[in-house]
Amino acid sequence: MKHYSAFAVAREALRYHTGWERAWRSPEPKKKYDVIIVGAGGHGLATAYYLGKNYGIQNVAVIEKGWLGGGNTGRNTTIIRSNYLQDPSAALYEKARGLYEDLSQELNYNIMFSPRGVMMLAQTQHEIRGYQRTAHANALQGVKTEWIGPERVKELVPIINIDGPRYPVLGALWQERGGTARHDAVAWGYARACSAMGMDIIQQCEVTGVRSENGRVVGVDTTKGAIDCEKLGIVVAGHSGQLAEMAGFRLPLEAIALQALVSEPIKPCMDVVVMANTVHGYMSQSDKGEMVIGGGTDAYNNFTQRGSFHHIEETVRALVETFPMISRLKMLRQWGGIVDMTGDRSPILSKTPLGGCFINCGWGTGGFKAIPGSGWGMAQLMATGHSPLTEAFTLDRFKEGRFIDESVAAGVAH
Numbered sequence: 001m002k003h004y005s006a007f008a009v010a011r012e013a014l015r016y017h018t019g020w021e022r023a024w025r026s027p028e029p030k031k032k033y034d035v036i037i038v039g040a041g042g043h044g045l046a047t048a049y050y051l052g053k054n055y056g057i058q059n060v061a062v063i064e065k066g067w068l069g070g071g072n073t074g075r076n077t078t079i080i081r082s083n084y085l086q087d088p089s090a091a092l093y094e095k096a097r098g099l100y101e102d103l104s105q106e107l108n109y110n111i112m113f114s115p116r117g118v119m120m121l122a123q124t125q126h127e128i129r130g131y132q133r134t135a136h137a138n139a140l141q142g143v144k145t146e147w148i149g150p151e152r153v154k155e156l157v158p159i160i161n162i163d164g165p166r167y168p169v170l171g172a173l174w175q176e177r178g179g180t181a182r183h184d185a186v187a188w189g190y191a192r193a194c195s196a197m198g199m200d201i202i203q204q205c206e207v208t209g210v211r212s213e214n215g216r217v218v219g220v221d222t223t224k225g226a227i228d229c230e231k232l233g234i235v236v237a238g239h240s241g242q243l244a245e246m247a248g249f250r251l252p253l254e255a256i257a258l259q260a261l262v263s264e265p266i267k268p269c270m271d272v273v274v275m276a277n278t279v280h281g282y283m284s285q286s287d288k289g290e291m292v293i294g295g296g297t298d299a300y301n302n303f304t305q306r307g308s309f310h311h312i313e314e315t316v317r318a319l320v321e322t323f324p325m326i327s328r329l330k331m332l333r334q335w336g337g338i339v340d341m342t343g344d345r346s347p348i349l350s351k352t353p354l355g356g357c358f359i360n361c362g363w364g365t366g367g368f369k370a371i372p373g374s375g376w377g378m379a380q381l382m383a384t385g386h387s388p389l390t391e392a393f394t395l396d397r398f399k400e401g402r403f404i405d406e407s408v409a410a411g412v413a414h
Contacts, residue, residue, distance in 0.1 A: 028275070038193070038220070038235060038243060039237070040064030040191070041074050043073075043370075046375020047378040051379040060199040062199065067204070069185060075337035076369060077184070078182070081178035082096070082369070082407055092389050094371050097177065097373075100181060103115065103139070108186060113179065113180075116273065117176075117178055119172045122171045123169060123278040134155070134159070134173055144177060146176075149171050153171065153172050212247070232358070234359045234360070251395075252395075254341050258300045261294070261333065263290055266329065276322055281294070291326060293319060297341070298311070339367075344407070347370070348394070349394075
């Protein structure tokens with residue numbers, strides 16, 4: 001009699017009950033799809049899911065040059081919040097935050113959403129004014145946030161040092177219903193739901209060209225052959241510029257690496273997310289006990305997905321001032337992701353100069369929090385040609401001067 005390990009038994013149960021094996025084994029592409037989505041990250045998979053769920057468009061292929069969720073979706077620090085200043089941003093991110101709250105039930109897959117609260121520290125007088133302004137804007141937008149003083153900050157985060165030598169904590173913008181989720185679970189939840197609708201998720205399939213006729217997209221060339229489509233969605237984050245060039249247009253963005261790291265696991269000591277923009281660092285504690293740490297982007301354009309010493313030095317030095325207890329922790333691992341930054345630090349969700357081709361990019365350092373809202377709006381745009389969630393985020397805003405300036409709200413990586 002053959003014996004199986006506990007892991008093997010669990011793996012087989014997962015395959016049987018969730019359709020995991022179907023989603024993992026990449027099918028051979030059909031000759032033609034109604035919609036092709038390039039990029040099997042959170043935004044691409046969410047777009048495909050809402051195309052099927054909300055509009056009945058299920059002859060869809062999601063093409064990925066690597067593996068499912070292997071790009072920025074699997075490389076971020078999982079912060080979810082919606083306390084943005086500008087009305088279009090707040091609407092989009094609050095839609096996403098609201099969808100996150102019920103996403104485990106929606107997908108029948110535990111994404112481990114944890115509404116633990118997100119705190120943005122004010123450590124200068126300028127930040128006090130900025131965050132109080134944001135709190136007032138959020139009140140008008142129907143986004144629940146509040147300004148809290150340093151005593152309340154210390155009550156919520158006992159390990160924090162509010163009397164730092166360079167930048168004392170003067171207060172914070174607090175969103176109680178913000179939090180975190182498990183990034184790979186979000187990708188797998190959407191992938192499983194897409195697979196159950198009959199959509200194809202085709203991995204190890206790199207797009208090498210975009211084909212068009214009479215100003216309209218007709219298909220893509222890939223390493224697995226040519227595939228035809230009626231509509232094309234480009235959702236590839238830091239590689240958006242390359243795909244756009246294949247489609248015959250340029251994008252106003254640049255690619256920069258964003259790094260993060262986690263410490264060795266320790267006992268629970270912090271149950272909220274803390275962001276400190278002045279010293280350029282942020283931290284939360286994972287369900288495994290690791291301190292999840294990140295900061296700003298690299299100072300130069302690059303496509304690397306590994307870490308570097310200068311990031312550890314700058315980010316950890318900043319956070320040790322605010323959280324002295326972490327000075328004795330050892331680093332467990334470090335990584336990088338490729339973010340796509342626009343000039344106004346707001347995304348692009350838009351039609352393109354090529355008919356039938358749509359672009360979802362420019363999320364910069366804060367794309368994970370927007371995944372459900374982004375997919376919802378992008379699906380509506382692709383299915384109907386218009387979406388209230390995306391109408392302010394078109395490519396045209398850059399030539400018309402209608403910038404959505406979120407450099408304060410999104411200036412540090414989340």
